[in-house]
Amino acid sequence: MSGEVQAAAVLGGLAESEQTESGRRPTGPVRPRRVGLGSWLLPAYTVIAFVFLLIPIAYTFVFSFNDSVKSNIAWRGFTFDKWLNVCNVEGGAVCEAFANSVIIGVVSTIIATTLGTMIAIALVRYRFRARSVISLLLFLPMATPEVVLGAGLAAQFLAVGVPKDMTTIILAHTMFCISFVVVTVKARVSSLDPALEEAGRDLYGSPAQVFWRVTFPLLTPGIVAAALLSFALSFDDFIITNFNSGSVSTFPKYVYISASRGIPAEANVIASAVFLFALVLVIGAQVSRAARVKRLAKLG
Amino acid sequence: MAFAAFATAEAQPQAPRKTSRIALLLLLPGILYLVLFFLTPLISLLLTSLQAPLEFGDIGQYQYAFNWQNYVDVMTAYWPHILRSFGYALAATVFALAFSYPLAYFIGVKARRWPLLQSLMLVLVIAPFFISFLLRTLAWKQILSDESFVITSLKALSLLGPDAHFTGTPFAVIFGLTYNFIPFMTLPLYTALERLDLRYLEAGSDLYAHPFTVFRKITIPLSMPGIVAGTLLTFIPAAGDYVNASRDFLGGPDTQMMGNVIEANFLVLLNYPAAAALSIILMAAILVLVGIYVKRSGTEDLL
Numbered sequence: 001m002s003g004e005v006q007a008a009a010v011l012g013g014l015a016e017s018e019q020t021e022s023g024r025r026p027t028g029p030v031r032p033r034r035v036g037l038g039s040w041l042l043p044a045y046t047v048i049a050f051v052f053l054l055i056p057i058a059y060t061f062v063f064s065f066n067d068s069v070k071s072n073i074a075w076r077g078f079t080f081d082k083w084l085n086v087c088n089v090e091g092g093a094v095c096e097a098f099a100n101s102v103i104i105g106v107v108s109t110i111i112a113t114t115l116g117t118m119i120a121i122a123l124v125r126y127r128f129r130a131r132s133v134i135s136l137l138l139f140l141p142m143a144t145p146e147v148v149l150g151a152g153l154a155a156q157f158l159a160v161g162v163p164k165d166m167t168t169i170i171l172a173h174t175m176f177c178i179s180f181v182v183v184t185v186k187a188r189v190s191s192l193d194p195a196l197e198e199a200g201r202d203l204y205g206s207p208a209q210v211f212w213r214v215t216f217p218l219l220t221p222g223i224v225a226a227a228l229l230s231f232a233l234s235f236d237d238f239i240i241t242n243f244n245s246g247s248v249s250t251f252p253k254y255v256y257i258s259a260s261r262g263i264p265a266e267a268n269v270i271a272s273a274v275f276l277f278a279l280v281l282v283i284g285a286q287v288s289r290a291a292r293v294k295r296l297a298k299l300g
Numbered sequence: 301m302a303f304a305a306f307a308t309a310e311a312q313p314q315a316p317r318k319t320s321r322i323a324l325l326l327l328l329p330g331i332l333y334l335v336l337f338f339l340t341p342l343i344s345l346l347l348t349s350l351q352a353p354l355e356f357g358d359i360g361q362y363q364y365a366f367n368w369q370n371y372v373d374v375m376t377a378y379w380p381h382i383l384r385s386f387g388y389a390l391a392a393t394v395f396a397l398a399f400s401y402p403l404a405y406f407i408g409v410k411a412r413r414w415p416l417l418q419s420l421m422l423v424l425v426i427a428p429f430f431i432s433f434l435l436r437t438l439a440w441k442q443i444l445s446d447e448s449f450v451i452t453s454l455k456a457l458s459l460l461g462p463d464a465h466f467t468g469t470p471f472a473v474i475f476g477l478t479y480n481f482i483p484f485m486t487l488p489l490y491t492a493l494e495r496l497d498l499r500y501l502e503a504g505s506d507l508y509a510h511p512f513t514v515f516r517k518i519t520i521p522l523s524m525p526g527i528v529a530g531t532l533l534t535f536i537p538a539a540g541d542y543v544n545a546s547r548d549f550l551g552g553p554d555t556q557m558m559g560n561v562i563e564a565n566f567l568v569l570l571n572y573p574a575a576a577a578l579s580i581i582l583m584a585a586i587l588v589l590v591g592i593y594v595k596r597s598g599t600e601d602l603l
Contacts, residue, residue, distance in 0.1 A: 042406050042410060043406065046421075053424065053479075054424070054427065057427065059442070060436070060439050073445075115329055118329065119327055122322075126326075127320070128323050128327075141338050143586070143590065144583060145540025145559075146540055147540040147542060148342075148580075151345060151579045152344060152345040153337065153341045156337075156340060156341040159347075159348070172337070175338055236429070239540075243566065251432065255432060255434040256543070260548045267435065275430045278430040282423050283420065283423055286420060293415070
């Protein structure tokens with residue numbers, strides 16, 4: 001849904017949605033304003049709101065340096081130790097869970113992105129009956145609470161007699177990622193200029209050549225954004241995983257289970273490292289996009 | 301809005317008819333996947349919700365039946381959880397809207413002159429997504445625990461009674477739900493406000509409307525699609541959530557929601573029919589509420 005699409009656009013930093021770059025943004029002439037209470041109230045609120053949003057992140061980051069013994073609740077002094085020996089705790093249980101999460105995220109992202117991109121292209125480019133049924137089928141998984149999706153799949157696996165393992169987690173994650181991929185990629189397909197593909201056909205390109213040489217490269221930013229969103233959704237999913245994982249541990253599941261006896265600081269290390277990695281990636285993409293827009297503006 | 305994005309695709313004129321076989325090939329794998337792993341599970345869930353215990357069977361053994369009694373049983377046993385789920389989710393949605401609207405307004409309207417600042421602020425809005433949902437919630441639990449600096453200082457200032465708790469209370473659960481779903485509220489609001497044409501607001505004030513009237517009569521109606529999308533994106537996952545309300549996180553024994561009892565029935569008690577019946581009730585209630593809400597807010601084109 002639109003929140004996720006926006007998130008994907010920010011994540012990708014590439015999939016420019018039409019309204020942000022084609023200059024359709026309506027800006028009226030700015031009239032001189034009175035300087036008063038209102039002019040600083042909103043910026044001040046924004047700063048406070050961001051501080052509030054970032055408090056738990058800062059807390060998690062700071063406590064990754066805590067020299068804790070078992071549970072990571074009271075501050076016991078600063079150490080780099082946990083960052084250097086992440087996998088040494090509990091026989092590497094945190095790292096194993098993390099590795100599982102990465103594998104599940106990558107595999108389900110690949111499947112969901114492929115299937116979702118195909119659907120997105122078909123929805124925009126072709127006319128067919130049953131379109132409204134298909135749209136509903138794509139919309140419903142996003143409007144269904146995760147606990148229902150998770151319990152439904154678990155009931156099905158139980159009925160068919162499939163044991164729960166890594167495969168069932170991947171099957172579940174792929175399912176809820178497809179719709180988000182469709183929404184994200186679809187925005188990109190609709191903004192494509194059909195004239196570019198026509199030009200390809202006019203130059204005697206075969207349908208396959210036109211697709212791989214023209215359409216696909218133009219869709220890439222949307223597909224990348226969709227894949228990043230899909231990975232993020234899969235990596236952080238707990239509720240659906242919990243119903244379909246059996247004895248397989250993922251990072252969120254590890255955190256949930258150890259919450260009752262205290263989370264080791266190593267979990268904070270992994271979460272903080274993932275956070276920093278994602279932040280650098282996204283800010284880098286945003287800054288380079290801003291630079292590109294500026295360059296284009298200068299050319300124009 | 302993306303809800304609308306699904307519906308408005310008919311307007312694409314460039315579709316050649318004869319290639320519909322390619323369309324079928326493109327659609328088939330993904331649609332088949334969703335039928336197999338989304339639609340059939342819902343049917344499984346419905347069938348499971350009607351199962352009866354196997355005669356002389358072990359715990360967790362059931363047979364197919366038409367045991368409507370399961371619905372009556374879970375309704376009588378868990379009606380407080382059902383009410384709590386929708387009550388907490390509603391409260392969290394209202395708080396998230398109140399929190400996010402000014403924030404989205406600043407990013408989408410006031411910060412228009414600085415595109416880089418705008419996109420960096422958007423990154424900050426989704427930054428919580430990058431750190432585990434569960435760890436964020438645990439962080440709040442520890443920041444606001446009874447021994448924490450915040451709570452002890454509030455007690456020292458007598459703003460809080462000496463025996464007051466934060467974690468384990470309904471307020472803590474609503475607080476956690478609000479915090480966790482704020483990005484889902486802020487982003488659609490931002491999308492709607494970013495497109496707001498400021499000339500309408502100027503026209504309003506030129507006609508001597510009070511700024512509050514301008515906001516109520518122009519800004520709010522124009523951002524309605526964002527409000528509807530944001531409230532749905534917050535309300536639906538909040539109603540089904542069971543992490544915030546869990547005892548190990550922000551909840552306590554008296555704050556359990558539907559998600560908690562579904563989890564307990566399915567994974568601990570192995571009472572699959574009860575868990576399935578509760579899931580069906582949750583899903584049906586959400587679909588009905590969402591349908592009414594979308595109709596009443598006058599944005600039918602969302603679905």
